[in-house]
Amino acid sequence: MEDNRPSVLSVEHLSKQYKKGVYASQDVTFDVKEGEIFALIGPNGAGKTTTIRMIATLLKPTEGDALVGGCSIKTDPAGVRENLTYLPDEAGAYKNMKGRQYLRFMAEMYAKDRSQVEGFVKEAEKICSLGDRLNDKIETYSRGMTRKLLLARTIMSKPKIAILDEPTSGLDIINALEIRRMIKVLASDGMSFLLSSHNMLEIEYVSDRVGIIARGHLLEVGRPAELLEKYKADNLEDVFELVVMKKDITGW
Numbered sequence: 001m002e003d004n005r006p007s008v009l010s011v012e013h014l015s016k017q018y019k020k021g022v023y024a025s026q027d028v029t030f031d032v033k034e035g036e037i038f039a040l041i042g043p044n045g046a047g048k049t050t051t052i053r054m055i056a057t058l059l060k061p062t063e064g065d066a067l068v069g070g071c072s073i074k075t076d077p078a079g080v081r082e083n084l085t086y087l088p089d090e091a092g093a094y095k096n097m098k099g100r101q102y103l104r105f106m107a108e109m110y111a112k113d114r115s116q117v118e119g120f121v122k123e124a125e126k127i128c129s130l131g132d133r134l135n136d137k138i139e140t141y142s143r144g145m146t147r148k149l150l151l152a153r154t155i156m157s158k159p160k161i162a163i164l165d166e167p168t169s170g171l172d173i174i175n176a177l178e179i180r181r182m183i184k185v186l187a188s189d190g191m192s193f194l195l196s197s198h199n200m201l202e203i204e205y206v207s208d209r210v211g212i213i214a215r216g217h218l219l220e221v222g223r224p225a226e227l228l229e230k231y232k233a234d235n236l237e238d239v240f241e242l243v244v245m246k247k248d249i250t251g252w
Contacts (some may be wrong), residue, residue: 008083008161008192009055013064016050024050026216027064032161037183037193039203040211043244048196051213052163055194056086069160087154089166089196092146099134099141100125103156110157120156127182128152143170151179158245161192167229170200180206200236210236214244 009032016025025047032038042048053059055066057077065072067090071079093102100121107120125134128148138146146169154162167183168176183193183206197203205226212220220227220243224236233239 012208047216124152124156
């Protein structure tokens, strides 16, 4: 079925070459629609982090481009950053700050005025659901608590698209389920997501479409159910293995 929603992210032949003939990511093309949750998955060293960092304007592409809200990562990176937020897997917070203090500090960076700051902080407090622990220093938080705080910081401004690398890393099952449900609710309200995760159950549950990348090449894109049917697989892990191990796809 054709999806007629406008694209918030359009990735067009994006490549990153670190030395002659050696690409971390090559000719990657896909799009993310308004209100869509798109998962980019692949083995370690596949090129997904490089691709994500180019989209987030942290790396300059060697070839190709990506448009975020109509802004080019090559010619208008500042415009891209107004429409996008990014939570890396290895992200940290200022441990000497209290949780609420950190949220306010970050809100002041995103917001245009004081009332918007208050709105962002209120939204972040609701998202992270840390309650009175927001009055404590972040250095006292568990990894899971810190991750929830960082996720709240990433989403509180309600960007057009949020890039989340391992969004539920460090969270127990209950908290991970809460985060996944929250992502789906935000997507239903129009926010778009680009996710990366090694948790295939999470990807299968939360994603509208999945892109599988290996050795720098985007090998497959489709809805989870479509990929399961295409590869006659019982789960997304089996699809992942079949796609990644089928080396003749790109002529390797």
